[in-house]
Amino acid sequence: MSNNKKEKEKEEEIIFKENEKEFLKSLERAEPIGKGLKYLKPYERELFNSGELKNITHRGSSSVWLEALSSIPPEGKINVYRPMGDIECKFLVENGFLPDTQPYQAIIEGSNGRQYANKYLTGKKWTDTNPSTIVEFTCPIELIEHCKSIQTKIEDGALSIGLGSKAGNTLPFFNDSLKSHQTTFRIVKIKREIPKK
Numbered sequence: 001m002s003n004n005k006k007e008k009e010k011e012e013e014i015i016f017k018e019n020e021k022e023f024l025k026s027l028e029r030a031e032p033i034g035k036g037l038k039y040l041k042p043y044e045r046e047l048f049n050s051g052e053l054k055n056i057t058h059r060g061s062s063s064v065w066l067e068a069l070s071s072i073p074p075e076g077k078i079n080v081y082r083p084m085g086d087i088e089c090k091f092l093v094e095n096g097f098l099p100d101t102q103p104y105q106a107i108i109e110g111s112n113g114r115q116y117a118n119k120y121l122t123g124k125k126w127t128d129t130n131p132s133t134i135v136e137f138t139c140p141i142e143l144i145e146h147c148k149s150i151q152t153k154i155e156d157g158a159l160s161i162g163l164g165s166k167a168g169n170t171l172p173f174f175n176d177s178l179k180s181h182q183t184t185f186r187i188v189k190i191k192r193e194i195p196k197k
Helices: 003-029 034-039 042-049 086-095 110-122 141-150 171-179
Strands: 063-067 077-084 106-109 133-140 153-155 158-162 184-193
Touching: 003 063, 003 110, 034 063, 034 184, 042 063, 042 184, 077 086, 077 110, 077 141, 086 133, 086 184, 106 110, 106 141, 110 133, 110 158, 110 184, 133 141, 133 171, 141 158, 141 171
Parallel strands: none
Antiparallel strands: 063 184, 077 106, 077 133, 106 158, 133 184, 153 158
């Protein structure tokens, strides 16, 4: 194994543990959801009721926050993350693949990518699609390497891979992998705003 690959794996492990520590801290501080429960989308409520997502809503929050730990990908696979708005997420949940509606449509690699995706839910980054959800995709490494060979950019230290028509235009490859179940997905974080009265 090359030194570069070892360094990358070590960095991935460190960031994974940071994310895990932050999640466990949020879990300890969580307050009951209360009336916010009725504002969850049906699939969000299902994930919460099944225990796949845990309540991490903090005291005084104007949103319901649900989260799960990142998975550890099996040999030959890698995790990438995508922050997405309700319309795109609903499409993915109902159809099992991504719509071709976003011109850039970034997926972000590894635990660092999860940290970066989280910035869209916490308000540190902004996009007009109003992300409410982070989705984890577990993909064959060769698929991600193919997408990376066509288009990537570094954003806040994270490797962003554009799938959309204004980027690498690799969405058809990504969706084929989802349709054949070579790539799987799961929702790992939700921010569901509670409407103001």
